[in-house]
Amino acid sequence: MTLVEDVIHKPSGLNEIAPDWAKRLVHQKLPFTLSFTWFKWYYELDSPSKCVVGEAYGYTSSYEGECRDCSEFGWRFGDLFLRRSKAGIETNIRMFVAHWNDKHAQLSMNRTN
Numbered sequence: 001m002t003l004v005e006d007v008i009h010k011p012s013g014l015n016e017i018a019p020d021w022a023k024r025l026v027h028q029k030l031p032f033t034l035s036f037t038w039f040k041w042y043y044e045l046d047s048p049s050k051c052v053v054g055e056a057y058g059y060t061s062s063y064e065g066e067c068r069d070c071s072e073f074g075w076r077f078g079d080l081f082l083r084r085s086k087a088g089i090e091t092n093i094r095m096f097v098a099h100w101n102d103k104h105a106q107l108s109m110n111r112t113n
């Protein structure tokens, strides 16, 4: 089994990449639409440096313009959250984790930039 397959099949893969968002999106129910928490999450998902992908990069928006895939994943998280698609979010997490391990895994091990 390769490393990527290992991560894909492990539901906790986001824990290492973006632990704060993993706590919310993997281990909690989605907040009620228009609740205070819902607005907070939605605002953060809509902010490139605060969203799931932003956290993975160390809370920066440096990926914008650098990796179109990451920008796309970030945008999709906000869209799926808006539509309350828990299954869609889980799929997006799996795809993002696979993409991250394929293209950016060194970032999380060696954050020197």
Ligand SMILES: [Zn+2]
Residues within 6 Å of the ligand: 067, 068, 069, 070, 071, 099, 103, 104
């Ligand atoms: Zn990327």
